[in-house]
Amino acid sequence: MLRYLTAGESHGRGLVTLVEGLPAGLPVDLTAINEQLHRRQQGYGRGGRMRIEQDQAEILSGVRHGETLGSPVALVVWNRDWDNWREVMSPEALAEPPARPRTVTRPRPGHADLAGVLKFDRADARDILERSSARETAARVAAGTLARLLLRQAGAEVYSHVVRIGPVAVPEDPGNPGNPDSPDSPDSPDGPQGLSARDLAERAEASPVRCADPAASQAMVQAIDEAKAQGTSLGGVAEVLVTGLPPGLGSHVSWDRKLDGLLAQALMSIQSVKGVEVGLGFAAAGLPGHQVHDAIYFEDGRGFHRRTNRAGGLEGGMTNGETLVVRAAFKPIATLYRPLATVDLTTHQAVEASVERSDTCAVPAGAVIAEAVVAFTLAQAFLEKFGGDSLTEFLRNLAAYRRRLVER
Ligand code: EPS
Numbered sequence: 001m002l003r004y005l006t007a008g009e010s011h012g013r014g015l016v017t018l019v020e021g022l023p024a025g026l027p028v029d030l031t032a033i034n035e036q037l038h039r040r041q042q043g044y045g046r047g048g049r050m051r052i053e054q055d056q057a058e059i060l061s062g063v064r065h066g067e068t069l070g071s072p073v074a075l076v077v078w079n080r081d082w083d084n085w086r087e088v089m090s091p092e093a094l095a096e097p098p099a100r101p102r103t104v105t106r107p108r109p110g111h112a113d114l115a116g117v118l119k120f121d122r123a124d125a126r127d128i129l130e131r132s133s134a135r136e137t138a139a140r141v142a143a144g145t146l147a148r149l150l151l152r153q154a155g156a157e158v159y160s161h162v163v164r165i166g167p168v169a170v171p172e173d174p175g176n177p178g179n180p181d182s183p184d185s186p187d188s189p190d191g192p193q194g195l196s197a198r199d200l201a202e203r204a205e206a207s208p209v210r211c212a213d214p215a216a217s218q219a220m221v222q223a224i225d226e227a228k229a230q231g232t233s234l235g236g237v238a239e240v241l242v243t244g245l246p247p248g249l250g251s252h253v254s255w256d257r258k259l260d261g262l263l264a265q266a267l268m269s270i271q272s273v274k275g276v277e278v279g280l281g282f283a284a285a286g287l288p289g290h291q292v293h294d295a296i297y298f299e300d301g302r303g304f305h306r307r308t309n310r311a312g313g314l315e316g317g318m319t320n321g322e323t324l325v326v327r328a329a330f331k332p333i334a335t336l337y338r339p340l341a342t343v344d345l346t347t348h349q350a351v352e353a354s355v356e357r358s359d360t361c362a363v364p365a366g367a368v369i370a371e372a373v374v375a376f377t378l379a380q381a382f383l384e385k386f387g388g389d390s391l392t393e394f395l396r397n398l399a400a401y402r403r404r405l406v407e408r
Contacts, residue, residue, distance in 0.1 A: 002380045004143040010135035011085035014078040017139040019062070019146050021383065024070035025391040026150055033057045033145040036368065037077065040141045043364025044208035045224040045234070048357055049135075052081045057142045070389055075142045079135075089130065100124055105345040106354040110334025117345060125345065125354075134271040134362060137369045144372020147379035153391060154382055154398055156244040158375045159197040160367040161204035162211045163327070165220040166227065166234035170213045197241035197323055210238075210364040228360040231338030235272065235330040238367035240374045245313065246402060247304075247321035249381040258317025259381055266373040267328040270366065275329035279312025294322070303406055319381075326374060330366045333358050 002021035008014055037055035055077050062073030082089070088102045104125040107113035116128030148158055163170045195203075195212070203212035209224070211217040220236075227234045250259025264276040284292045294306040304321065312325035335358035342353040359365075386401065388394025 002147070002376075002383045004140075004376065006136055006139035006143070008077075008079075008136065008139060009089060009130035010079070010133035011081055011130060012079060012089045013082050014076050015136065015139040015142075017075040017077075017143045018072055019075070019143050020072040022062070022068045022070070022073060022146060022150065023383070023388045023391045023394050024068055026068040026146075026153065027066055028059070028063045028068055028073075028146065028149060029066070030057065030059060032149060033075070033142055036141050036145045036148070036372065037138060040138060040365050040368045043210060043362065044221050045228070045359055045361030045363075046365065047359040049081065050359075054080065055138050068391075073146060075139075077138050077142060088126075102126060104129060104354050104356075106342050106351050107345065108334050108336075108353040108356070109340045109342060110331065114342075114345075123345065129356065132271070134365075137271060137365075137372075140270075140376075141369060141372040144369075144375045147376040148372070150379045150382065150391075150394075151242075151244075151375055153395060154244070156242055156378065156382075157198070158240065158242050158371045158378075159201035160210070160238055160240045160371045161200050162207075162209055162220070162363055162367050163237050163239050165209055165211070165236035165361060165363050166223045166332075168216055168219040168223050169237075170211060170216045197243050200241065204367075208364075209361075210367050224361045227332075228337075232336055233333035233358070234361040234363070235274075235332040236361070236363035236366075237327055237329050238363060238370050239325065239327045240367070240370045242313070242324040242374060242378060245319045245321070245324055245378070246398070246405065247319055248401075249319040249378065249385055250314070250317050252316040252318060259319065259377070260314045260317055262377050262381070263314075263324075263326055263374060266377045267326065267370055270328065270330075270369050270373060272330045272333065272362070272366070273328045274331045277312075277327040277329075278314050279325050280310045281312075281327060284310065301406075324374070324378070326370075328366065328370050330363050333360070333362060 004017060004019045007016045034056045037057060041050045041055055057075045057077050060074040060076060062069055062071045107125050112128050112132035113125040117125050200212045204210045207217040209217055209220040211220055224234060251257040260278050267273055267276045292310050294308045294311050296304060296306060298304050306322055309322045313319055313322040335356050337355060339353035339355055342351060344351045386394050386397040388397055
């Protein structure tokens with residue numbers, strides 16, 4: 001079973017990730033991990049922390065001469081900002097309690113601050129916010145990159161692009177499979193907008209907000225500037241596409257094995273995600289069945305396939321062989337430089353919420369994080385179906401399955 005655990009506070013010594021269950025013999029390229037960590041730090045609207053950190057991972061175990069051993073892989077991303085926070089976040093007991101530096105008693109609406117201090121009975125919301133911070137996603141991206149390397153061996157590739165930031169959305173393309181005027185539009189095999197997932201992602205990568213549509217990208221940047229000037233923040237929607245998946249990952253037989261549910265949990269667990277969609281998602285609720293479900297075709301050599309992909313590559317809790325298309329809706333960052341009303345934890349007086357250094361918009365980063373958590377969930381599904389203590393055994397099992405799919 002493939003699993004991961006992260007540890008570390010935003011301004012502590014560093015972020016730790018433990019990944020257990022990778023097959024032995026998987027080539028691990030540290031530069032691939034650091035490339036994804038770098039991508040996570042980018043995006044127009046990111047805050048001052050990104051000028052401090054140059055996130056790079058160190059591998060502490062589980063990899064030898066560039067290959068996994070089958071034992072747990074431990075990764076660490078050190079916090080450069082730790083030098084500025086040694087006293088605030090030191091694990092050592094304070095010499096003269098309770099003079100704790102940088103305490104937070106004015107919980108920020110939208111963050112974990114208030115719920116966390118009530119749950120853990122803490123007087124200082126910093127005890128909560130240090131872990132609830134989106135800083136933790138650096139550890140998730142490190143873990144997700146290991147999963148991505150396994151997916152690549154299996155012929156699957158993970159892409160993403162931003163489709164909305166605040167009031168600015170990518171126009172729904174007439175070729176979009178959900179367009180009711182084209183119930184059987186010969187949609188591109190990969191995804192909406194008539195582009196392949198790779199094309200979308202390449203265009204997105206060139207955008208400061210990771211949006212594939214140049215006009216929308218420009219308007220998103222402008223919206224972020226306006227939000228910053230107003231002391232507020234913006235959320236948005238990121239779409240993840242995964243190509244090269246065989247049918248049959250996940251299962252219809254039990255609620256907790258359905259891959260759409262597992263992917264939804266993974267995406268929903270990213271800081272600030274408030275909604276998840278598969279394929280058409282909420283739009284399907286408003287369309288009649290004949291404009292939602294994807295007709296099935298068969299060609300010798302190609303086998304079963306669809307010309308549309310409104311299901312987003314998932315049916316009955318299983319991959320159906322089409323491109324996986326999932327979206328995550330990110331709420332606006334909860335720290336506002338024009339803070340909302342809150343109540344002081346100690347005095348119960350009405351006050352303004354505290355202000356922690358923050359981003360104006362982190363949706364472009366959210367897209368990278370979404371790629372990572374989707375990659376990890378899919379790697380779990382691959383290993384659950386094909387097993388393999390070694391990469392060769394995993395690939396042998398997958399190849400036998402793919403042969404059977406074509407022969408039947
Ligand atoms: C982030 C690190 C944090 C924040 C941000 C994202 O660093 P710091 O708190 O030192 O500025 O910049 O996290 C949030 C905005 C949040 O609300 O959690 C990161 O590394 O992604």
